[in-house]
Amino acid sequence: MAQQTLLQARGIVKNFGHVRALRGCDFDVYPGEVVAMIGDNGAGKSTLVKIVAGVQPPDNGELYFDGEPVTLADPTEAQALGIETVYQDLALAPDLDPAANLFLGREVLKPGLIGKLGFLDTKAMTAKTLAAFKNLGAGVQSATAPVATMSGGQRQSIAVSRAATWADRLVIMDEPTAALGVVQSRAVLELIRRVRDQGIAVIIISHNMPEVLSVSDRVEVLRLGRRVAQFVTADTDMEALVAAMTGARVQEDAG
Amino acid sequence: MTQIPETDLDTNGATDAEGAQAPPSALKWLTDRLADSTAFIFVALLAMILVFTVLRPDAFATVNNLRNIAIAASILLVLSIGQTFVIGTAGIDISVGSMLVFSGVVASLAMAEVGGGQGWASVGVGVAVSLLAGGFWGMVNGLLVTKVKLPPLIVTLGTFGGVLGLAKVLTGGINLRTVPNELVNTLGIGRAFGVVPWLVILALVLTAIFGVVLRYTRFGRYTLAIGSNEEAARRVGIDVDLHLLKVYTLSGLLAGVAGIMNLARFTNTTIQGHDTDNLQSIAAVVIGGTSLFGGIATMFGTLVGVFIPTTLQNGFVILRIQPFWQEVAVGAVLILAVYVDQLKRRARNRL
Numbered sequence: 001m002a003q004q005t006l007l008q009a010r011g012i013v014k015n016f017g018h019v020r021a022l023r024g025c026d027f028d029v030y031p032g033e034v035v036a037m038i039g040d041n042g043a044g045k046s047t048l049v050k051i052v053a054g055v056q057p058p059d060n061g062e063l064y065f066d067g068e069p070v071t072l073a074d075p076t077e078a079q080a081l082g083i084e085t086v087y088q089d090l091a092l093a094p095d096l097d098p099a100a101n102l103f104l105g106r107e108v109l110k111p112g113l114i115g116k117l118g119f120l121d122t123k124a125m126t127a128k129t130l131a132a133f134k135n136l137g138a139g140v141q142s143a144t145a146p147v148a149t150m151s152g153g154q155r156q157s158i159a160v161s162r163a164a165t166w167a168d169r170l171v172i173m174d175e176p177t178a179a180l181g182v183v184q185s186r187a188v189l190e191l192i193r194r195v196r197d198q199g200i201a202v203i204i205i206s207h208n209m210p211e212v213l214s215v216s217d218r219v220e221v222l223r224l225g226r227r228v229a230q231f232v233t234a235d236t237d238m239e240a241l242v243a244a245m246t247g248a249r250v251q252e253d254a255g
Numbered sequence: 256m257t258q259i260p261e262t263d264l265d266t267n268g269a270t271d272a273e274g275a276q277a278p279p280s281a282l283k284w285l286t287d288r289l290a291d292s293t294a295f296i297f298v299a300l301l302a303m304i305l306v307f308t309v310l311r312p313d314a315f316a317t318v319n320n321l322r323n324i325a326i327a328a329s330i331l332l333v334l335s336i337g338q339t340f341v342i343g344t345a346g347i348d349i350s351v352g353s354m355l356v357f358s359g360v361v362a363s364l365a366m367a368e369v370g371g372g373q374g375w376a377s378v379g380v381g382v383a384v385s386l387l388a389g390g391f392w393g394m395v396n397g398l399l400v401t402k403v404k405l406p407p408l409i410v411t412l413g414t415f416g417g418v419l420g421l422a423k424v425l426t427g428g429i430n431l432r433t434v435p436n437e438l439v440n441t442l443g444i445g446r447a448f449g450v451v452p453w454l455v456i457l458a459l460v461l462t463a464i465f466g467v468v469l470r471y472t473r474f475g476r477y478t479l480a481i482g483s484n485e486e487a488a489r490r491v492g493i494d495v496d497l498h499l500l501k502v503y504t505l506s507g508l509l510a511g512v513a514g515i516m517n518l519a520r521f522t523n524t525t526i527q528g529h530d531t532d533n534l535q536s537i538a539a540v541v542i543g544g545t546s547l548f549g550g551i552a553t554m555f556g557t558l559v560g561v562f563i564p565t566t567l568q569n570g571f572v573i574l575r576i577q578p579f580w581q582e583v584a585v586g587a588v589l590i591l592a593v594y595v596d597q598l599k600r601r602a603r604n605r606l
């Protein structure tokens with residue numbers, strides 16, 4: 001593709017002691033596309049996500065955003081570029097309510113002097129949170145009960161809503177439907193399409209091949225810490241994806 | 256940015272309507288308190304007061320005695336305010352009593368240098384020095400926790416011993432007695448309208464202010480977010496280290512306030528009297544329903560939690576029960592409080 005990439009990872013290396021999680025991994029995202037990142041357990045997907053989100057620094061390799069080299073020293077730098085992430089561990093504060101989690105680090109303060117003193121506008125945040133949940137079709141009724149009291153699916157919905165609410169350029173979702181029921185999974189896939197239609201790119205990680213085939217524009221396959229294949233979704237099928245993931249078939253030009 | 260529909264006015268409207276139908280805020284506040292875990296402990300305190308009152312109405316439920324209880328609780332209450340924030344972040348501050356003593360010692364030394372240890376100028380210098388000293392040690396705790404990445408228990412155990420040791424070095428282990436009369440006669444033994452001791456008013460005002468900060472401001476929100484899931488707070492871009500530094504510094508500052516209150520009340524530095532302030536404040540905070548694991552904290556609970564040991568002690572003395580039983584009772588209540596906290600967490604955490 002001649003088009004300028006939104007995000008480009010080149011030769012990313014990340015070791016955890018003896019574990020070589022990423023061994024010179026490449027990855028590409030084009031503006032406004034949904035790209036699926038697939039690969040077996042331990043292939044390095046979540047590790048790559050954390051590097052792109054600024055949570056962990058790579059040991060080696062380069063990141064380019066809009067073609068410019070970037071270093072993401074902490075999550076705020078990724079956020080400043082318009083990148084939001086749904087982590088596999090969700091990264092919610094379980095003792096706080098959904099509204100507090102959705103607005104964590106971006107609290108709305110009361111207008112005027114009292115806001116300058118740091119007083120929270122809880123009402124505004126709660127209303128916007130409920131609206132975001134409604135928009136997503138998230139099965140979260142209460143914006144005021146602690147997240148710890150909620151089901152796994154409800155928590156996942158909260159994390160997805162948070163990322164979708166704040167992203168400008170790129171949403172990364174690490175297995176966003178893993179704990180969701182059929183209805184909520186569909187709502188997330190629907191949300192992903194809506195996000196894309198607004199020109200925001202999406203990286204979705206999933207082990208669910210039908211889901212990958214239905215929602216993505218392209219697929220990139222990771223295996224043992226490297227990118228081993230790239231597909232245009234319309235031109236591929238489940239068999240080809242599985243073959244690439246398991247190493248049964250190798251694309252020579254992918255890495 | 257664009258995922259929240261701007262047109263979703265009906266949601267807003269619904270919330271507003273609900274707000275309008277909500278009970279008056281004072282009543283709602285009370286029912287909220289009764290619904291959560293502080294309710295149990297509050298009822299326990301009331302029951303305790305009732306029992307002592309029935310057993311010795313002439314001696315316990317007198318204005319004088321209740322005033323004594325409140326005075327005895329006031330200094331511990333101020334220490335426990337800071338402790339509530341620290342434990343709210345899933346940390347702990349063992350050094351509060353030592354910071355109190357150190358602040359009092361350097362304040363007394365400073366006041367001796369101004370106006371011969373008498374007069375309002377001397378009081379002003381003493382207050383400033385005490386706050387600075389407390390804030391300084393709090394900041395040292397905070398820096399060791401956030402920059403050197405040592406566990407809070409170890410850091411504050413170190414400053415618990417070290418700071419008290421320094422205070423003793425400064426005085427040769429002898430209590431200093433330079434406290435201006437102006438301070439003693441107002442904050443120390445003075446009363447508003449001849450009824451409520453200023454010590455108690457100061458403690459309650461600080462409790463109210465920081466209760467509001469904890470519950471209604473971004474500072475309180477970050478405190479509990481960090482205690483609940485520090486990594487989550489980092490990933491949304493909260494400056495966790497800076498916030499922890501502020502929280503430990505606040506604990507030190509409040510220990511500085513308590514240092515001045517202590518000088519005013521006892522007219523000397525009471526170096527030997529604060530070895531168990533840390534355990535007492537931790538017990539009060541945890542009995543009050545703040546979770547030792549962080550993420551959950553209420554200042555109202557801390558207020559009740561401070562009054563339970565103090566009331567027990569007073570009641571035991573009045574009933575001529577050996578007062579050492581109070582220590583046994585508080586220990587048992589503390590273990591019970593942590594047990595209840597764990598049960599609640601287990602029942603609540605569904606995953």
Ligand SMILES: Nc1ncnc2c1ncn2[C@@H]1O[C@H](COP(=O)(O)OP(=O)(O)OP(=O)(O)O)[C@@H](O)[C@H]1O
Pocket residue numbers: 016019020021039040041042043044045046047048088
């Ligand atoms: N913080 C860490 N410390 C040590 N090893 C780690 C750490 N994070 C990841 N690893 C290791 O790195 C490798 C890649 O892990 P990663 O989580 O990126 O895989 P994944 O592709 O997301 O797998 P899954 O599909 O199971 O989520 C694994 O072997 C894992 O054990």
Ligand SMILES: [Mg+2]
Pocket residue numbers: 045046047088174
């Ligand atoms: Mg993973």
